[in-house]
Amino acid sequence: MIAELGHFALALALVLALAQSILPLLGAELRNGRMMATGAPLALGQCLAIAAAFGCLMYSYAINDTTVTNVVQNSHSAKPMLYKITGTWGNHEGSLILWIMILGFCGAAVSAFGRELPTALRARVLGVLGLISLGFLAFTIRTSNPFERVWPPAPDGQGLNPILQDIGLALHPPLLYLGYVGYAVTFAFAIAALIEGRVDAAWGRWVRPWSLAAWSFLTLGIALGSWWAYYELGWGGYWFWDPVENASLLPWLIGTALLHSAIVVEKREALKTWTILLAIIAFGMSLLGTFLVRSGVLNSVHSFANDPERGLFILGLLMFYLAGAFLLFAFRARAMIPTGIFAPVSREGAIVLNNLLVCSITAVVFVGTLWPLFADALFGSKVSVGPPFFNSASFPLVVPLLLAMAAGPLMPWKRAQLVPVVMKLWWVAVIGFAAFFVALLASGQKVLPAVGFAFAAWVVGAAFADIADRTALFRTNLGNAWNRAKGLPRAAWGAAIAHAGIGITAAGIAGMGLAQERLASMAPGESVTLAGYEWRLDAVRDEVGPNWTARRAQITLLRDGAEVRVMRPARRYFPVARMHTTEVAIHTNLIADLYAVVGEEEAATGRAVIRLHYNLLAPWIWLGAAIMALGAALSLADRRVRVSAPNRAAARAAAPA
C-alpha cells in the first residue's frame, strides 16, 4: 500500500512538474499575471509530492518491505536501522529520488524566498526548474521506478553493499546533490535572463547566493567523499583522479569561476554573457557527472554495476537541456550589453584571470577524464589517463592561480596599480620563501612538497594581509582596527576565510607528499618501525557484529620502548554479500594521521599482511575544505544578501552615488 502511495506521489509530481514547466513560462510570455502566479504553488506542491514519495520509499526500507523489488535488491533485515534508512539512497533509483527531492526543495525555496523577485523572472525561473524536474521524473518513472513490486515476496533482501554501510553514505550523497542541484537554480536563472534578454546588477545579486550555497555544499560533499574514501577503502590516499571523482570536481571548478564572475556582474555590471555561459556550463557539468557515474562508460574504482540504457537516457536529457540553453544563448547573448568598463589591472581583471585559469584547469580535467571515451570512439584504442597526467598538466595552472588569488582581493575595482599591492604583500612573500626553505631542509630536500608549503603560507598570509589592510591593522591602534573589523562586511570576511581554506588544503596536500608507508607481513609479536614509531602486532582476534564477522588486529605503538597507543584495524566479512571490507584504524593529532590496515592472513603461519601509513597533515585537506565552506556560508550571511535587493536598488536610485 505504502509503495503504491509512493508511486502515485511520484506520478502526481510528474503532472505538477508538467504544469510548472508550461504555465509560468507561457504566462510570462503573455504577461498573464494569474498564469505566472501558478508557479509558486505548483513548485510547492511538486516538492511535497516528491517528499511524500521519498518518505514512502524510506518507510519501505525501514520496515524492510520485501515485496518491493528495490528493497529486496538493496537491503536486508539484519542491517542496523541507520543503514536501512541511508540505504534508501544507496542505490540508483533511491538516489535519483533524493536528487529530484532536493530539486523540489530548491524550487520551493525559490518560490518562498523569491517573493521580491520581479514576477516574470520568478515565473520563468520556476518554469525552467519545472522543466528540469520533468525530465528527471520521466526518467525515474520510465526506467528506474523504485516502487515496483515483486511477487512472490522474497524471504529477505540481498543486502546493501558493505562498503556503503557507513555513516559516509548518510552525509556524502545529500551534500553532493545539494551542490549539483544548486547549479540547476543558477542555470534556471541564466535561462530566465536569456529569455528576458536582460541581465543587471539585481540579477547578479539573486544569482550569487545560490551559486555560493551550491558551491559551499559541493565543497563539503567532495571533501566528505574524499575523506570517506580515505578511511573506508584503506588505500591511504585521498584523491585518485578517478573519473567519478573528476565528475564532481568539474562542476566545482566551473562553480568557483561562476562564484567570482557573479560578483563582477553584481558590483560592476560587466562579464554578463560570460557569467550566463558559466551558469549553463556548471549545470551541464553536474549533469555530465550524473551521466558518467551512472552509465558505467568509464572504468572507475568507485563504480557500481550499472545499466548502460539509463546512461543513454541521462545523455539524452543532458543534450536536450544543454542544446536548448546554448541555442538560446546564441540568439540572445547579444542583448547583454556590458556597462562597466575596467582596466586589465583591477579587481575585475584579477577575477577574469581567475576565471581563465580555473576554466583552463577544468578543460584539462575534462579532456583527461573523457579522453578514454574519445580514444575508444575515434581510434578504437583502449587507454586510461591516470594521476600522473592530471598532476603534471594541472600543476602549472594551479601555480599562477594561487599566485594571483593573493593579489586579487587587495586590488580596487575598475583600475588598480601593481605597486601598492606589492607593498602590501612583500612580507607574505618573505614568509612563503621562508616556508619553502624550512620545508626543504626539514623534509630532506623534497622540492615539490616544499613548493606546496610555500604556496600554502602565501595564500593564508595573503588572506590575513587582506583583512589587515581592510581593518588598517598596522596603520592605526588595535581598538580602531577592532572597530573596523566589526564593521567589515561579512562577504569580505567570507572571501578571506575561504581563500585561507584553500591554503590550508594546499598545506595538507603538500604534507601528504611527505607521507610514509610501510607494507609488511607480520606474525603476532613481531614489529616494524615507521616514522619514528615501533609498530608491534600483538594479536589478531575474532569479532562479531550485527551482520558481519571480523578479524581484528591489535597493534601497539611504541616510542623509545614506551607504549604510546593501541590501534585496532579490522577486516570485516559480510556473509550476506560474501564480501570483505577494510576497517582502518586511524589515530590523528591534527598534525599527522597514524593509519593502519590489516589485510589477508595466512592460515598456515598465522602471518598477516599489515600496511602502515604516516600521513603528515592529512586532516588539513578536509579541514581546509570545511573552512572554505564556512567562508562561503559567512558570505551568504552578508547584509546585501539578507536585505532585499529591490529595496536597496530603490534606495540607491533615490540617492545616486
Added chain:
Amino acid sequence: MTRKRRRLWILLLCAIGVGSATALTLTAFQDNIVFFRSPSDIMAERPAPERSFRLGGLVEAGSVVREEGRTGERPTVRFRVTDGAHAVPVTYQGVLPDLFREGQGVVTAGRYGLDGQFRATEVLARHDETYMPPEVADALKRAGHWQPEQGTPPPAATWNTLQPTRTGSGS
C-alpha cells in the same frame, strides 16, 4: 582604456590561457597515457619492458599463490590473468583489494618484464562484486569468450563460476 582595447586584452589573455592549457594537455598526454592490453594482445605483440600499461582480464581460478615473506618484507602475490584464450603470470607486492577474487574481472597496472612476468604496481579495486570494468568485458568479447551476436552478456556474477582455462585452450 577603450572598450575595443579591453576586448583585445581579454581575447589575448584567453588565447594564452587556452593555448597553454592545450600545450600542457598534449605534453602530459605524451608521457602519461596508459594503454589497456588483454593477455591475447600481449601474446600477439610483446610490449616494451619500460612502458607501463594496464592488463585486464579474469583472475584464473586456482592460480593465486601468496608467498611467505619474512618479517618486515613486502609480501608477494602471484596469479594469472586470462581472457579465455591466453593467460599472463602476474606478480604483485601489496595488499590486494577487498574484492579481488579468483574467476572475477581484474585490472592491474604495471610493466611486462623480459622474463614474461607482469609486475603489477597496482591492482585496481572495485566497490561492487558484480561490476565488470568495461575494458575487461571488451577483452573477453575479443577473445571469443562472449559472442555479442548471441545476445547480451551474461550477468557478471555468473562469470565467477568460470572454469580455469589453460593457455591456448580457448573456449
